[in-house]
Amino acid sequence: MKYLPDGLGLYIHIPFCRKKCKYCDFYSACFCDSVYKEYFAALVREIKSWGGKITRPVDTVYIGGGTPSVTGGDIVPLIRAVRESFLLSPGAEITVECNPTSDPSFFEAAKKAGVNRLSIGVQAGDDGRLKALGRTHTVSDAVFAVNAARKEGFDNISLDIMLALPESTVDTALFDAEFICSLSPEHISAYILKIEPNTAFFAERERLALPDDEQTARQYLAVCGFLRDRGYSHYEISNFARENRESRHNLKYWRCEEYLGLGPSAHSFISGRRFYYPRDIKAFIAGCEPVFDGTGGEKEEQIMLGLRLNSGVPLDSFGADAVKRAREFRKAGLVNISNGRVSLTEEGMLVSNSVITELLL
Numbered sequence: 460m461k462y463l464p465d466g467l468g469l470y471i472h473i474p475f476c477r478k479k480c481k482y483c484d485f486y487s488a489c490f491c492d493s494v495y496k497e498y499f500a501a502l503v504r505e506i507k508s509w510g511g512k513i514t515r516p517v518d519t520v521y522i523g524g525g526t527p528s529v530t531g532g533d534i535v536p537l538i539r540a541v542r543e544s545f546l547l548s549p550g551a552e553i554t555v556e557c558n559p560t561s562d563p564s565f566f567e568a569a570k571k572a573g574v575n576r577l578s579i580g581v582q583a584g585d586d587g588r589l590k591a592l593g594r595t596h597t598v599s600d601a602v603f604a605v606n607a608a609r610k611e612g613f614d615n616i617s618l619d620i621m622l623a624l625p626e627s628t629v630d631t632a633l634f635d636a637e638f639i640c641s642l643s644p645e646h647i648s649a650y651i652l653k654i655e656p657n658t659a660f661f662a663e664r665e666r667l668a669l670p671d672d673e674q675t676a677r678q679y680l681a682v683c684g685f686l687r688d689r690g691y692s693h694y695e696i697s698n699f700a701r702e703n704r705e706s707r708h709n710l711k712y713w714r715c716e717e718y719l720g721l722g723p724s725a726h727s728f729i730s731g732r733r734f735y736y737p738r739d740i741k742a743f744i745a746g747c748e749p750v751f752d753g754t755g756g757e758k759e760e761q762i763m764l765g766l767r768l769n770s771g772v773p774l775d776s777f778g779a780d781a782v783k784r785a786r787e788f789r790k791a792g793l794v795n796i797s798n799g800r801v802s803l804t805e806e807g808m809l810v811s812n813s814v815i816t817e818l819l820l
Contacts, residue, residue: 466518466548467729468711469541471502472722473527474740477560481593481663482621484655486724486738487525494740499533501744503540505721510544513719517541518548519708523578528557528565538572552576552707554617559596559604566611576615576706577608578648584638588624588631593659598638605642615704617646622682623675624652625667632678636685645704649682650697651675676809683805696767696808713768715761728755759819766815771795771802781818788814 475490475498476483488494520541522534530537534555541547554576555569569577581601583589589596596604608616620635639647652669654660660667670678683693691699695713698706711718720727723743726735733752736743758776765772774782774796785801788794793807793814807814 466516466551467513468519468521468708468716468718469517469545470708470718470720470722470725471506471520471522471537471541472720472725473522473524473530474498474723475529476524476526477529478593478595479659481591481659482652482655484658485525488740490526490529494744495529497744498740499530499537501746502722503537504746505743506537506540507544509719509721510541513545515546516548517545518551519711519718520547520551520553521708522553522555524556526558527555528561531562531565532568534565534568534574535572538574542573554578554706554708556580557604559601561604563607563611566608566613570611570613575613576617577613578617578619578646579604579608581618581639581642582621583624584620584635585631588627588635591625592621602642605644614645616644617648617706618642618644619648619650620682622649622651622678623670625669627670627678628674629677629681632682633685636682640686640689645701646706647686647691647699648697649679649686649699651679676806679809680805692769693805694769696803696811710768713764715756715764726752731756762819763815766801766803766811766818769802771800774799774801777801777818781820784817784820788817 474487475495476487477490479487479489538553553574555574556578557565558580579601582592582594584598586597589598605616618639620639622632624631636649654664686699687693690701692702693699694705698709717729718727719729720735723736723740724738726733727749731754733755734749735752736749737747739747762772762776774785777785785794785796788807789796793804793810795802795804803811803814
C-alpha cells in the first residue's frame, strides 16, 4: 500500500460496549439496540454531510470505540457510506477495532466491506489477568478470533497487550508478549496501564497491587527487547510493527497531519484548527455541532508528537540551549542524536514527558 502524506485521515467512533473494562476511560455506553439504531443513522448522516465539504482524498479510515464489532453486518453500509461520501485513495488503509469475542460473521462482513486491517484487543495471555482487567474473553477466544480473521483473508492484524498490570512481574509481562507473538500479528501495541479517573480501577486503586515505577520500567524494557528480537520495529513509544506494517492512520497523529473525527468525543485537526464532538451520544444524535478547540500544528506540537516516534525530529528544530540539553540527555542514555536528528531511547521513552518538556523550554 502506498502512503500518501497529503491524504486526510478519517476516524469514526462507535461508542458502545457490551461491558466496560475496568481500566477504560474512552467514551462509551452500554449497548442498547434502539439507541444504537438512532446513533447509526446519525453517524451515516454526519458522514454524508462532511463528505460534501471535503474534496481531498482520504487515505486512512479508522473505526474505533467502544467496540466497533457491535455493528455486526452494519459495517458494510457504514463503509459504503464512507466510499460514497469521500474520495478514498487506492489502497487506503481501513482499520476496525474488535474484541476477541466477535462473531466470525463480523470478520466476513468486514472483509466484504473492504476492511484491510484489524485491531484486536487481546490485552493478556492468561485468563486470570484477563478477568482481573474486566475483559469478557478468554485466551482461547483470542486464538479463535485471530484464526477466524486469517481464514477470511486478513493479512494485517494488530494485537494489544497491557503492561504493569496488578500483581504483574517481568515474567508475566514476557509471558503475555510471547503469547501475542505466537499469534504472529503484523503489529503489536503494548500499553502501560494507567489508572484513570472515572474507571472501576480508579475506585479500587488503593487495593490494587500495582508495580512501582522501577518494576514497570523493567517490564517495559524487557518486552521492548523481546519484541525487537522477534522482528518487530519499535517505531513509536507503545507500538511495534513488522516492516511496512506501521499504523498509517495513527502516524498521522504523531506527524501532525490532518484528520477528521466523527462521533461523540472524536477529535479533528483540519486547516490548522482543532475541534471535537461533545462526549454525549444523545447530543450527537440530535445533530450537535463540533466544538472549536484552538489551533494546532505549531512547531512545539510537531516536536512533542514527533519525539514519540523512533525517527525523532531534526536537531535544527531546537535552539542552542535545547541542543545542549539534548546532548546531556544523550550522556544519560535518554536520547539519541544521529544523522542530524534527535530521538528518544527506550529508556527515554519511559520518561518521555519529562524529557520532551525539558527540550521545549
